[in-house]
Amino acid sequence: MTTTAERTATSRRAQLKLVLILGGLSAFGPLSIDMYLPALPRMAADLHAADTTVQLTLSAFIAGLALGQLVLGPLSDALGRRRPLLVGLVLYVVGSVLCAVSPDAWLLVAARGVQSLGAAAGIVIARATVRDLFSGTAMTKFFSTLMLVSGLAPILAPLIGGQLLNWTSWRGVFVVLTAFGALLLAVVAFFFPEPSSNRSPARLGQVMRTYGRLALDRTFAGYALASGLLFASMFAYISGSSFALQGVYGLSPQAYSVVFGVNGVGIVLAGRLNGWLVGRIHERALLFSGLLLGVFGGVSTLVTALTRAPLALLLVALFLLVSSIGLVMPNTSSLALASHARSAGAASALLGVLQFVVGAAATPLVGLGGPGTAVPMAATMAGFALLALAAFLVLARPAQVVVSV
Known part of the structure; x- marks a missing residue:
């Protein structure tokens, strides 16, 4: 006879396996973007190409992530998640x-x-699978747990990429990504569950109607825009912080890597805190708190940049804004997907597309003021954080905030 302790241990092992699989799939995008960034100058030299041409490899990947999610999300609603x-x-x-x-x-x-089409499948189907398997507080807790795994990707990827370049060429970075993809392919083939038997048609007309219904759903739009706009603030940080912290404040590349990693740890810690608070505080209240933290961090970043305050104050402000991602993303994902069980793939796709499309739109704004100032980056971060809070307050329907004791 199986004891309660044995059943609990088995359940924990199964959940840990699921976290690692879905966390690995969710980390596809950040790993594939961040790991090869240190190699861009070498790639341009080896391929005898202009820097702008090589930078198109990043643009192509982001465009593929958006397109791939739009196609593969509803396709997984019709055919199941595995195939x-x-x-x-x-x-x-x-x-x-x-x-x-x-x-x-x-x-x-x-x-x-x-490559980006495959990464899109991992991101969109991982998020939809969580909706298949969980609901309510359990879903938010699981999204928070995923942040512990996927949140490590932006911390480790640049460090791994930089270290790989010490003993191999930029081609070796893609060999490592090939191995990572092959490992996940084997794991999914043998261990990934087919979580739901509810299927939606994959006809183009039906898919477009589903997207239209989601876009006109005021609550879904509020959560999706809050997520996408705050993610745009994060994009501004990713694209501008290396120039601002090294060019304006004089950090060395090594010191900048440490700052980047510490801010990534902030995402993980905030996700862990969110998982602990869910069930004690309503998800909407946690989301509101995360958006307020993002606004406070963004505005503080702008003030420190405008006043040329000491570097320590700027680093604290950046840490607060980046950490807010760990509170916002699990709750927006859970709340946005809660009412869309049959179209979780399509809903997951719209969430992901908004993040990357709005984020990509924020990137050029960072460089408007030239290389000698951090103000454009800070203004972009603060502006998109404020827009994220406004989207939540204006579009997402109010719900009673419940605090349990």
């Missing part, structure tokens, strides 16, 4: 191999597009 995910992982592995062997920059851009 589109397996196809996506195969595409990721093939694309990574093509990246590693690309003889010129334009083939590398095309290969990154193929």
Whole structure:
């Protein structure tokens, strides 16, 4: 006879396995973006290409992430999660191999597009699978737990990429990404559950109607925009902080890597705190608190940049804004998906697309003031954080905030 302790241990092992699988799938995007960034100058030199051409490899990847999620999200609603995910992982592995062997920059851009479709499958289907398996507080707790795994990706990826370049070329970075994709493909093939039997048609007209219904759902739009706009603030930090902290404040590349990593730890810690508070405080209250923290961090960043305050104050402000992601993302994901069980793939796709599209729109704003100032980056961060809070307050329907004791 199985004891209660044995059943509990089995349940914990199963949940840990699920966290690692879905966390690995969620980390696809950050790993595939951040790990190869230190290699961009070498890639341009080796391929005899202009810097702007090589930077298109990043643009192609982000565009593929958006397009891939729009297609694969509703496809997984119709066909189940496993088959589109397996196809996506195969595409990721093939694309990574093509990246590693690309003889010129334009083939590398095309290969990154193929690779991004597979990464999109991991991101969108991981989020939809959580909605399949959980609901309510349990879903928010699981999203918070995922932050502990996926939140490590932006911390470790640049460090891993930089270290790989000490003993291999930029092609070696894509070899490592190929191995990561192949490992996840094997794990998904053997261990990934098919969580739901509820299926929606994959006809184009039905898919477009589903997207239209989601876009007109005021509550969903409020949560999705809050998530996407705060993510845009994070994008502004990612794209501008290296120039601001090194060029304006004089940090060395090594010191900047430490700052980047510490801020990443802030996301993980905030996600852990969110998981502990869920069930004690309503998700909407936690989301509101996270958005307020983001606004406070963004406005503080802008004030420190305008006044050229000491670096320590700027670092604290950046830490607060970046950490707010750990409170906002689990709650927006859970609240936005809560009422869309049958179309979780499509809803997950819209959430992801808004994050990357709005984030990409924020990136060019960072460089408007030239290389000698951090004000454009800080203003972009503060502006998008304020817009995220406004989207939540204006669009997301109010609900009673419940505090349990």
